[in-house]
Amino acid sequence: MPTGVALRDVREQLFDAADRILLRDGPSALTSRAVTAEAGCAKGVLHRHFEDFDAFLAEFVLDRVDRMDAQTAELRESAGTGTVTANLAGALTALFGSVAVAIVALITFRDELRARLRRTWPAGVPVLTEACIMIASYLGAERDLGRIAADADVDTLAATLIGTGHLLFADRTGAPPEPAAVRKMVAAVIAGVER
Known part of the structure; x- marks a missing residue:
């Protein structure tokens, strides 16, 4: 070297x-x-x-979570434009088309990394937890605009979308899901609340 x-x-x-x-x-x-x-x-x-390799990995994961701020802002600004389904499908495709799926596997794979992340991130998997916050924030904005039902549980919808999206994209060695499959999944999850 x-x-x-x-x-x-x-x-x-x-x-x-x-x-x-x-x-x-x-x-x-x-x-x-x-x-x-x-x-x-x-x-x-x-x-x-870095103190050691797991310290490097923990900072790497947290850095990648911090990078989601721009995506969160962009998605929230899209509220009221296009369709809710298309906006969510695009956000999920961008999220899971990035390194996010591999980071979830990395956190699952390394016990010491999980232990270090727990020091500053007490619950959940950082990338997925932040993604839920991003989606819930967007759905809240759409609810405020009347494009989804006033009584919609945006936190549960966000978790459902992230969990189901992760399942669609989880095989990093295979082809990513077709855009139509992502839109179909999103439409099914939000069908009862979209106006």
């Missing part, structure tokens, strides 16, 4: 390398050596910036 190479924004380079490995090879391939090789730096670089 190269040594003495100046790296700009080392954390981001390492996180991006972890993204690529997760998407390409899955959580079992994610090692400190694989990350540093993918980032094109010496293994010691990772350990200079």
Whole structure:
């Protein structure tokens, strides 16, 4: 591995390398050596910036959760435009087409990572929990606009959409579901509340 190479924004380079490995090879391939090789730096670089590999992974997961803020804002701003079904289907496809599905598998795969995440994230799987918040916020905005029923339980609907969406996208080695399948699932979940 190269040594003495100046790296700009080392954390981001390492996180991006972890993204690529997760998407390409899955959580079992994610090692400190694989990350540093993918980032094109010496293994010691990772350990200079993080206490250990699980500390790196915990910060990586939380960074990817923080990146969902832009998607949350974009979805919420779409309230009142297009159709509720299309907006939700697009958001779920973007979410699960990203590294989110692989992060869920990674958290499930690594006990120490789960333990570290519990220190700052006491319940749920961070990416999925944040996705539920994003969907519930959007549904709340649509409820305020009268496009879904006033008595709609947006938290339960959000959890149902995230859980069912995760099942549709869970096989990272297969082809993603067709857009029509995602829209059909969303339409079925919100059928009783969409106006």
